[in-house]
Amino acid sequence: MFDSNLHIKNLTKVILVLFLVLNFHPIYIKAQTKEVIAQKGDGIYRLLTRNGLPVSDYMTAFIELNKNLLGKNNTLVAGVKYKLPDSEADDESPASSGGTFSTYSIFGKDYERVEILDNTLLGAVYYLVAGHGGPDPGAVGKYGNHSLCEDEYAYDVTLRLARRLIEHGASVYMITRDPNDGIRNDSYLKADKDERCYPNQSIPLNQVKRLRQRTDAVNNLYLKNKTAFQRMIAIHVDSRSRGENIDVFFYHDKRSDTGNKAADTLLKTFQDKYNQHQPGRGYKGSVSSRNLYVVKNTYPVAVYIELGNINHTRDQQRFIRVDNRQAVANWLAEGLITDFKTNK
Numbered sequence: 001m002f003d004s005n006l007h008i009k010n011l012t013k014v015i016l017v018l019f020l021v022l023n024f025h026p027i028y029i030k031a032q033t034k035e036v037i038a039q040k041g042d043g044i045y046r047l048l049t050r051n052g053l054p055v056s057d058y059m060t061a062f063i064e065l066n067k068n069l070l071g072k073n074n075t076l077v078a079g080v081k082y083k084l085p086d087s088e089a090d091d092e093s094p095a096s097s098g099g100t101f102s103t104y105s106i107f108g109k110d111y112e113r114v115e116i117l118d119n120t121l122l123g124a125v126y127y128l129v130a131g132h133g134g135p136d137p138g139a140v141g142k143y144g145n146h147s148l149c150e151d152e153y154a155y156d157v158t159l160r161l162a163r164r165l166i167e168h169g170a171s172v173y174m175i176t177r178d179p180n181d182g183i184r185n186d187s188y189l190k191a192d193k194d195e196r197c198y199p200n201q202s203i204p205l206n207q208v209k210r211l212r213q214r215t216d217a218v219n220n221l222y223l224k225n226k227t228a229f230q231r232m233i234a235i236h237v238d239s240r241s242r243g244e245n246i247d248v249f250f251y252h253d254k255r256s257d258t259g260n261k262a263a264d265t266l267l268k269t270f271q272d273k274y275n276q277h278q279p280g281r282g283y284k285g286s287v288s289s290r291n292l293y294v295v296k297n298t299y300p301v302a303v304y305i306e307l308g309n310i311n312h313t314r315d316q317q318r319f320i321r322v323d324n325r326q327a328v329a330n331w332l333a334e335g336l337i338t339d340f341k342t343n344k
Contacts (some may be wrong), residue, residue: 015066034084038076043323044238046185047076049110051084053332055326061085073278075308106174107163108182121170124340125228129294130176133195133204136210137264143188143320148235148310152189157307158235159183160329169312171196171228173221175214187320196230222299229344230300231262231336233301234292237319238306242292245312247285248328251304254289259301262339263287264265266303270333273327305332 038047043060046056046264053062063074065083100116100262107114131154132138138150155176160183162172175198181189196219197210204210218232231238238246251265252259267287274283307328308315317326 001039001121002215009302035081036239038078041187042076043321044074044076045326047082048084048327049185054215058085058162059277062249063343094233102166102205102233104166106177106182107159108184108228110185111163111183114163114167117167119169120337121165121168121340123229123344124165124170125225125230125300126162126165126170126172127221127230127298127300128158128162128172128174128176128338129214129218129230129232129234130174131234133176133178134197134210135193135205136194136203136207137191139237139310141316143216143240143313143316146188147190147191148316148319149189150239150310151176151195152331153310154190154235154237154307155179155181155195155326156184156189157259157329158233161233161235161332164329164333165336168333171213171225173218175217176203184321187322208293212297215294215297218294218298218300219255229340231339232294232300233332233336234302234304236306237308242311242313244309245314246306246309247283247307248285248318249285249306250288251292251295252287252307253295253302254291254324256301258343259303260287260289261343262301262330263303263337265342266335267303273331273334293343297316 015041029210034051036051043058047110048058050061051153062085063081064071065085076082102114102116104114105111105112130151131170132151135154136151138154140150141148155178158174158176163176163183165172176195177198177200178192178195180194181192198221199304201213201217204213222230240246248270250263252263264287267285270285271283274281290304293302295304308318310316310319318328
């Protein structure tokens with residue numbers, strides 16, 4: 001005989017099981033791939049950042065997804081529609097994985113919140129000196145109707161480098177500091193004269209006084225961090241004839257074998273990166289010693305970096321393109337990580 005009560009009981013159990021499965025089993029819904037149109041002046045870095053995707057996590061995926069739509073050296077074409085990598089909102093996403101965040105107002109509103117990705121550089125201390133500043137703009141180049149001031153572009157790259165080093169657990173001191181110019185995604189950076197020297201000193205016009213001021217700032221901090229792994233990195237933009245195309249090159253103090261080794265490590269990093277991203281291009285950067293005030297007189301191992309010729313059209317792309325400024329900072333950070341691992 002058919003037992004209707006048993007049938008109802010069994011049906012109720014099935015419904016209950018389905019309810020539990022649907023309500024308590026994690027369901028991951030993959031979002032539809034989002035497409036965006038590149039605007040004039042966009043690079044991959046700017047496009048990803050504008051759409052809330054961390055460049056360090058999504059750059060490779062973006063290039064792979066759009067490799068048939070990218071221009072030379074992975075440039076974007078204005079007006080072209082590009083696919084963004086999927087950002088899945090599940091328990092495996094970086095935002096919910098328990099990462100540590102710190103706030104640094106010096107990077108500006110869009111970049112002040114920094115995620116500490118790992119402790120690779122834990123115990124390392126860096127003093128970053130962006131060249132010139134205050135009353136001295138340094139070298140000034142021309143690009144169309146725009147003036148390109150060395151201190152603004154050197155400072156932006158230095159900020160980006162500082163942020164990358166902090167992401168990997170380093171302690172970083174910005175020796176040249178601007179109260180309101182955080183990381184900027186403009187091609188043409190507005191010049192000002194309000195930069196200060198750490199901790200908050202007015203920068204003098206006299207060159208010797210200016211160099212002594214930042215050297216003293218580094219040395220005072222060095223003595224407070226004496227047992228730590230320490231490096232001073234000075235970043236500049238060179239000025240040569242309009243016809244001279246140069247690559248990033250590095251100076252060290254002639255008395256410092258460790259400085260020479262650190263500079264060689266940075267050079268090799270750039271060589272490897274160019275071989276990876278622009279095979280066949282070749283790289284003509286160099287390492288040499290030079291009698292520079294801040295290199296000779298600061299206590300920590302020092303490397304002085306020239307990013308290129310501010311008067312050469314091709315070199316200028318290294319400065320005015322946001323993606324290129326970020327790439328330079330990323331590569332410098334990678335080189336410094338290698339330097340730390342092999343010298344600590």
